[in-house]
Every structure is written in structure tokens, then in C-alpha cells.
Amino acid sequence: MMKAAGKLVRGGHHNPAIIELVDVFELRDEVLMIMELLNDTMDLVDYSTINDLTIQEHQVKDIINQIINAAVTMHRNGVFHRDIKADNILITSTNGTQTVKIIDFGCSDWVKDKPYYDYKGTFAFAPPEYFSCKKYHAEQTTVWQIGILLHNLYSDDIIDTFEFISEEQQTINHLSRLGKSFASQCLRMDSALRPRLEDLLKHPWFKV
Structure with a gap:
């Protein structure tokens, strides 16, 4: 997993939304990755x-667009x-413009066509197919x-995914029809x- 992360972040300059590897x-028992130092940022939890x-x-649309473009690069x-x-x-906010940086590749892995069976990452946000079939694919996740x-x-x-599955209706307040x-x-x-x-980048939401 660390090799996968290293391969990507070494080329992070190709996408400004991916943190760069310095x-x-x-070491004998571990790999230390030194990442770029980011100033005047906050995570999306605090920002929102x-x-x-x-x-x-x-603004939200722009943040999501940057995340998707970074995911495509990954x-x-x-x-x-x-x-x-x-x-x-x-998130770094300058003059009303938000810039994204995706961090923490500690759970990353190589993309493969075959399904994954062992879930790594935040369990609460695993896709529903993992809970129903105990397997999942990279892009769909x-x-x-x-x-x-x-x-x-x-x-x-x-x-989280559990609550999304259990709720009979899922409404997103204050978001447009296209959103x-x-x-x-x-x-x-x-x-x-x-x-x-x-x-996803071709969705009409990004055209308005």
C-alpha cells in the first residue's frame, strides 16, 4: 500500500489536488513518507x-469537481x-476560491480489475456491496x-453507509435538482x- 501511495504522490504535481511527496x-519495520507542508488549511469537516x-x-460543486479530477488521476x-x-x-480558501488537497494514503492500494475482499479505510463509508456481498471494486467505491x-x-x-441503507428516504436539503x-x-x-x-465530470450539474 505504501508503494502505491508513493508512486502516486511522487507525481502529485500533475494534479494540484493531490498532496505531494517530498x-x-x-526503515527496518516501517516506511516514513515526508509530505509537503501545507499552510492555512483546514479539513473539509471544519470548513463545512x-x-x-x-x-x-x-463552491461545493468546485470542491467536488477537484476531488473527482484528483480521483481520476489516482x-x-x-x-x-x-x-x-x-x-x-x-481546503485552502483564497479570495473566495477553494483549493483542494487530498491527503492520507495510508489505506491505499493498487487498482485492480478483480474485487477486493478485505476492507481498509473508514468502515462506516464502505460501499453497500461490501456489507451485502463482502466484496467491492475500486472505482465504484x-x-x-x-x-x-x-x-x-x-x-x-x-x-454513513449504514444509515443511508436503513433510511427509507434520503433527502439532500438546499441542493439544486441537478445536484x-x-x-x-x-x-x-x-x-x-x-x-x-x-x-461524473460530464454530468449537467457541472455545466451550469
Whole structure:
């Protein structure tokens, strides 16, 4: 997993939304990864809490767009982050413009066509197919986690996969019709029906 993370973050300069790797030290029992130092940032949990009453949909849309583009870069480089959540998204805000940095590749793995069976990452945000079938795929999981992330940015209550499955109705307050359409595609219970990451970028939500 650490080799996968190292391969990606070494090339992080190709996507500004991925934290860069400064150096790697291989010790006897562990690998130390020295990452770039980020100033004046906060994670998306704190950012959304502080800006709860003022954050606009176009700002959220831009954040989600940056995350998806970073995820596309990850998967093209063969790296599955596996733990996309608000705690692992850092935000820098300058003159009303938000810049994303995805951090914490400690749960990452190589992208593969075959399913994964051992879940690593935040268990509460694992995709529903893991709980029903005990297996999951890289891209469908990333899409699911992006959907949960968006849902929680625009919902009165923070939910995880368990709560999403158990609720009879899932409503996302204050989000436009196109935004709700985007979220619902990410959060399809059948993983085979979820869009690919690159197809998410073509959603009409990003055109308005």
C-alpha cells in the first residue's frame, strides 16, 4: 500500500489536488513518507462547519469537481485511495476560491480489475456491496464515497453507509435538482449502475 501511495504522490504535481511527496525513508519495520507542508488549511469537516450558513452550491460543486479530477488521476496511475472522506480533504480558501488537497494514503492500494475482499479505510463509508456481498471494486467505491461526501455537505444530518441503507428516504436539503441528480447517481445501491469517474465530470450539474 505504501508503494502505491508513493508512486502516486511522487507525481502529485500533475494534479494540484493531490498532496505531494517530498521524500521516503525505508526503515527496518516501517516506511516514513515526508509530505509537503501545507499552510492555512483546514479539513473539509471544519470548513463545512464554519461555513455552514454561507457556503454556496457553486463552491461545493468546485470542491467536488477537484476531488473527482484528483480521483481520476489516482486511478489512471493505478492507485486506489480507498478512504475518500471529509477528514482527508484539506481546503485552502483564497479570495473566495477553494483549493483542494487530498491527503492520507495510508489505506491505499493498487487498482485492480478483480474485487477486493478485505476492507481498509473508514468502515462506516464502505460501499453497500461490501456489507451485502463482502466484496467491492475500486472505482465504484470511490464514486460511492464522493456521493456520501456530497450528501453530508448538504444534509442536516451527517450519515454513513449504514444509515443511508436503513433510511427509507434520503433527502439532500438546499441542493439544486441537478445536484440531487448527481448525488443520486453516485449513491446507487447497485454498484454496476454507478457512473465511472470520468463520466461524473460530464454530468449537467457541472455545466451550469
